[in-house]
Amino acid sequence: MSIDMSQFYQVFFEESAEHLASMESLLLGLDLDAPDPDQLNAIFRSAHSIKGGSGTFGFTDMTEVTHILETLLDGIRKNEIKITADMVDAFLQAGDVLKGLLEAHQNGTIADLAPSVEIRARLEQLTAAGSQKTEGKGQKTESAAASGATQTAASSVQHIYQIKFAKSPAIFPKKTDLDTLLEDLSNIGKIENKKIAAKSVALTLITYVSEEELRETFSFFLEPEQLTVTLIGEQKAEEKSASSEDDLGYGFFVEPETLKAEAENAQGYGFFVEPEALKAEVENAQGYGFFVDVEKKADEPAAPVATAVQTEDGTPQRRATDRAPAGGAAAETSIRVSVEKVDQMINLVGELVITQSMLAETASHLDPVLHENLVNGLAQLERNSRELQEAVMSVRMMPINFVFSRFPRLVRDLAAKLDKKVQLKMIGEGTELDKGLIEKISDPLTHLVRNSLDHGVEMPEERIVKGKDPQGTITLRAAHQGGNIVIQVIDDGAGLNRERILAKAKEKGIPFSDNISDADVWLMIFAPGFSTAAVITDVSGRGVGMDVVKKNIEGIGGRVEIASQSGQGSTVTIRLPLTLAILDGLSIAVGDQLYIVPLSFIVESLQPKAEDIKEISGQGQVIHVRGEYLPVIALHQVFNITPRATNPVEGILVLLEAEGKKVALFVDDLVGQHQVVIKSLETNYRKVVGVSGATIMGDGRVAMIMDVGALVKFAQA
Amino acid sequence: MQISEGQAANSNSRELLTFTLGKEEYGIDILKVQEIRGYDAVTTIANSPEFIKGVINLRGIIVPIVDMRIKFNLGNVTYNELTVVIILNVANRVIGIVVDGVSDVITLTAEQLKPSPEFSATLDTQYITGLGTVDERMIIVVDIEKLMTSRDMELVEAAAA
Incomplete structure (x- = not known):
């Protein structure tokens, strides 16, 4: 491999890791009964990007796995294959395999190929089974055509809403706020009959999104009672956007001789059709808005998809991400900068602030009347440097979701392993904290969540006996509180057992007074080697962990507190400084x-x-x-x-x-x-x-x- | 000894910065020296040993200052405008040491460097790379990195624990 290529490896590794992570979180959030087409598309795009990248860099083992994964995903999002829980499991497994391969490439080691062969077989089997089942059903999405507007949702019915909302300086402090809102609306649908009065705004919106999603758009500005949304009609998707179909075709590279057909085809579905069907297909692609004869399409099995895609193996690919309608916007507005550069910037700004205060101190001895300009200038310098400092600091801030996002998978897998039913709630994922903290908080949090799952939440039968919902709940909550970030891990399990902890403390020879407070008892579990789990499982119970959790959190200037109510559950609260800097x-x-x-x-x-x-x-x-x-x-x-x-x-x-x-x-x-x-x-x-x-x-x-x-x-x- | 061997293999000679502590002259690897500066007001650190004078602000970096004269009971411990601080860059740390005076930079060939005899010096022999002779002067060549990260200096977390 040439040196030129290898310098991009790191970017590929990082991006692929991100794609894998987003794929995983999307898969976990997928509603199997009614999968959201947006999510399916996003999953597909992630898989596709990994495939594209790995193909470019010659990591064929990854390309092979993603290719089959992509084929199956493609079938699902085109409603050819019905998604099942089994498939999600297989996807997650494939994600793990890819992660393994990625790590192997990153470390320059040879990956174990057995799991990837296995997962490929499993995915292929699922593809075959899935496409047989739905063969002959045809494709519903073919009614697609193009319209100018980019639609993010792809339900086949457009809703027409009559929307009225209040307008006052309190709601829209700046004129641009209203513009922003209207722009948001025009992004999701078509605005008609817009009337902006002094105190209210009325408009009609034709869109694919549901009323609920629509209300969410407003929720940033308006209280629910300030907004009325009335569904006044529906309209068949004659004007349905092609954009969601467009990307079906992107990134598919074909041999030159088939390129032309493919290009035309791309509007359609990105697979080859029988020559006799080609004409119809092309017509379809060009004649936007026509409903295609369903029967004609029905005799095109899903299999050709695979053949078409096969040709791209090993051929250099363009990066598809940028063209993806949803992911594209985010990708363009952010740049990847190394942490060192940011840290250097923070240090320099810190220096600037110090220099500025030195100047201010020197100037404070001067006569303010004689040196008015200097004093004014320094005041301005102070303001500017403060703002600069804040702006630079914010670069380091990241939403805590970077840590939280790993937990749905962890809880899902662990709950299955322990035969427990657990749902994970996450509140305040958008809370921002310093990147340095994010990195250091993830291990302690993982420990805490595992502990809650293993020791806190009881088995379903036990919960029923106690009159609780058989499904336990673990809540991860993050919020700003004063100058701190507060992260809580809350479970509604059995709570800590005072007697058992004290018995264990006695056994370990930890001294305590007889009337020790509950809070102090709970803190004992942070002592090294302390575990009250009756049985040591491979999940937890070895007693290493809680002391490490405490040490890690204190190491970054944080504090841990535990509150627990027997039978009601326990809450571990972590308080962290807002930033390290x-x-x-x-x-x-x-x-x-x-x-x-x-x-x-x-x-x-x-x-x-x-x-x-x-x-x-x-x-x-x-x-x-x-x-x-x-x-x-x-x-x-x-x-x-x-x-x-x-x-x-x-x-x-x-x-x-x-x-x-x-x-x-x-x-x-x-x-x-x-x-x-x-x-x-x-x-x-x-x-x-x-x-x-x-x-x-x-x-x-x-x-x-x-x-x-x-x-x-x-x-x- | 490893360091001296490694460098001897490269050039067969090494450059040393020499400084005095009392009547003794010491030499340290010049590549470990970041800069030499005057003694500034330090901020004391609570409950630290006497020879750790405190910390200073070196262009935004917090640097601990160790007074070698107190540590090794050598020289007159006074602080004035002639007091010299050698800023070292050892083991990815920046540390300042106060010495009586900086003499010069010398080049020592491998032949000039003799192993130190096993005697009980002020400085533990394990930190002494060897003794060098230049123009009738005896220079004690110190492995400054090893010394600074040692338990004795109480500068490093692991050693302090």
Whole structure:
């Protein structure tokens, strides 16, 4: 293989992996009774893209598998073959085989070909069985013709809706908002009789999409009660778009001599027809909008599809993705950039912000009247650099769906293995978090989901006895909460068993007091080697895992909490910082040192009165704040520095809340509020207790960022 | 020793940056040196050993500063405008060391480098690559990477644990 080709390998590997992942998630989301043509098309496109790519790069083993996969998929989406659960299983298996082959190519090793031979046989068998069953039924989709508009849905009946919705500045703050909405509508159908009044908009929309989907389009702007959608009629799909048919033909390469026929054919169905049928076919393709004689088509079995496709094996292919109507738009609007470049950009912007604050500090000593222009310019520079920083940071942000998307498959496979019935709900997949976090959260989350499935959710019979729905539910929820991302794994299973955990703790020699709180009991399962599973399965129960989960999450500045109700289920809550790189903090001074306290932990700060401070012998001081007694932690004692103030009355108390506990931190002074760029101490040094990182202040000096969680723990010790 | 052999095979000689600590002269592989700069105000790290002075901001990178004079009880521990920090790039880390002074850059051939005798020096012999002689000066050649990542320096996580 030439060097030229190999430099594109990486892109192919990445893209194929993405295609495989999207194929998998689409397959899992497929409704077998009424498969959505869009989804089928998307699955087909994924398979096709992989085939195209692997053909180009000469990975024939992958091409062979995808080819058969594609043939079957093609039959399904053309309604020639009825999709069955068995097929979905086979597709998923094929996906796994492809993944294996892909990895093998990526690592430069020789893949085991046995599974791919097996899956090919299975797919071929399914294709044969499927096409026999439906042979003679003909194709329904042939009524297709073309219209100018691109239709994304392909149901054969167009609905005519009368739509009215309110229009006010509150709903559409900008004029362009309404335009955007109308544009969205024109993308899904044809707008007629549009009347835009001062307070309302009325229009008629002719579209293929269902009312439900239509309402979804509006949901971004409007509350349901502000919108009326009335179905006023239906119309047969005389004007049905050819676009969904168009792509049936794309990417099919044929020998030159058949090219012409094929090109004409492409409008049709991308397979060869008997010569005598060809004319009709061409006519059909050209004469858009004609209903084709169904009987004529019926005698064309599905088999020729395979022959036609066969010719492309090994021949270079163009990438088909770009032409795919749905996927195309997304592909064009994004570019693939290496993480290093983005990180470098983030670092540089961080530097810029620091330089900017240095300048601002220098300028603050100047007379604002004499240097008005400079001061104004600096203010603008500050605003611009902040915005630039935010924009650059957002590049690193990715929806958590990148992690969540693997779970439907995992839950499906695992549930089948354990003979449990489990449905997976995902809420807030669009929640964005830092790419670095995404990578690090996926393993802990996988552990938690497996645990919930294995230990949490009971067997169906057991659930029926308990009066629950035999099908268990595992919910993955992600949301922003203050400066944090909160990810929850919720199951409605048996919940944690207090007695069993305590018994196990005793066995392991972990000390605990008799009236230990539930929350503390639950935390015990994070101890190394702790598993209460009665039987060790190959799913979980070896007791490695939960401690790793905790360690991993704490390693990225997160916290884990468990809530559990016996018989009701348990909830594991992971709190993560929004991003690894930026933090809102309050700078505090102790002695000659400056520390940053993350703003998200600060409840309030106050100057204590002497009578509010109480001494507890041997326990240090507490402060009385609005009926609560909070322990006072003197920062200078924790960090061993010489303070300016030794009596809390002379300094400031910052009330912090972490892990459900409150403490008062005694410092000399509050300095100011900053947005700081977090720098790891561990890059060049090591972890320091009580410090979660460092940052560079406006004057170029380094300030430590405090680890409030560790401080709160210190108060308890 | 591996490093010296590897480089000796390449050129049969190696370039060293020499610095003084008290009366002793040390040499380190010049390729491990990123830059030399003056001593700046450092931010102290809570509860760290005395010889770790703290961290500085080196163009946006947080760099820990180790005072070798305190670590090895050599030289006068004063900080003024003449105090020198050698910024090292070892084991993918950036670390600064405070020394009494930087002398010069010398080239040492394999013949000039003698194995160090087994004596109890200030520096554990396992970090000493050998002794070099240049113009009547004895230079202690240090495997700075091995030293900096060692447990003694408390700079690296694994070693500290």
